[in-house]
Ligand SMILES: NC(=O)c1ccc[n+]([C@@H]2O[C@H](COP(=O)([O-])OP(=O)(O)OC[C@H]3O[C@@H](n4cnc5c(N)ncnc54)[C@H](O)[C@@H]3O)[C@@H](O)[C@H]2O)c1
């Protein structure tokens with residue numbers, strides 16, 4: 001393992017590879033306890049999370065649901081709740097996958113908020129967008145969609161005195177693959193420090209259907225190119241990223257892409273710059 005690999009893995013809190021189902025179970029229990037401790041410390045009883053149909057939000061959502069179910073029984077208090085939020089932009093092209101995710105999570109409550117009217121309302125007021133090519137405008141509005149989802153989740157959380165869950169983990173964090181103050185904004189991030197394969201392993205162990213466990217990761221932010229796989233954008237695979245983070249040898253080109261991307265996106269993992 002190179003010094004940079006070790007330094008980055010440490011900075012992102014990457015945990016040791018799982019060697020058995022017992023390791024996976026222990027990690028599930030630790031993360032459920034983290035969610036519970038966070039709620040108790042914040043004196044909050046409600047968790048809110050957007051469910052896209054991807055494996056990350058499915059896993060974080062199921063952990064949240066299990067956390068509140070246990071709290072209800074431990075605290076003898078029925079007001080602990082998990083609210084799953086569908087946040088399509090108009091009609092989501094893979095809505096069936098999102099419904100399968102909701103079926104697996106079995107949330108106390110499921111809401112749907114279409115973000116399209118808010119996104120187009122804002123876009124109509126921003127003159128700068130008119131001067132962009134259609135592809136560039138679509139990309140810029142992709143980040144606006146991620147931020148609108150953040151606004152929707154915080155609006156629900158504010159109304160319910162709840163906390164917003166984020167789904168960032170080490171394999172996304174290292175690539176800065178989130179919209180700053182969009183899906184990167186949250187109150188607690190229970191998947192932190194996991195690599196992508198570990199998220200899938202946890203999902204599987206929690207009983208997620210194979211279609212959810214094996215769902216191709218996508219930010220799905222662009223209207224003109226729905227469902228672009230993250231790996232096409234990264235230029236490296238999640239297996240490559242996981243291997244890098246777990247200190248295994250990787251191709252020179254993979255190493256270079258990951259380290260360069262990590263350095264370029266450092267501002268997203270830091271607090272805002274101050275004088
Ligand atoms: N799978 C996912 O989780 C996911 C989700 C959303 C977006 N994405 C991808 O992530 C990317 C989004 O990131 P982005 O970079 O386009 O938009 P972004 O808005 O997240 O980050 C860019 C913004 O960061 C600020 N910034 C840029 N350089 C800075 C610096 N050196 N110091 C301080 N601030 C700086 C500027 O405000 C800039 O507009 C896209 O590739 C998108 O597809 C992935």
Ligand SMILES: Nc1ncnc2c1ncn2[C@@H]1O[C@H](COP(=O)(O)O)[C@@H](O)[C@H]1O
Nearest residue numbers: 050051052057086087088167183218219
């Ligand atoms: N379409 C969506 N509906 C609800 N929640 C969503 C949707 N798309 C994204 N989200 C939330 O954002 C995070 C990050 O998604 P990435 O695929 O990693 O970009 C996701 O886990 C949902 O919580």
Ligand SMILES: O=P(O)(O)OP(=O)(O)O
Nearest residue numbers: 052054055056057217218
């Ligand atoms: O965050 P999600 O649930 O959309 O998962 P993925 O990042 O794999 O698309």
Ligand SMILES: [Mg+2]
Nearest residue numbers: 052054218219
């Ligand atoms: Mg996704």
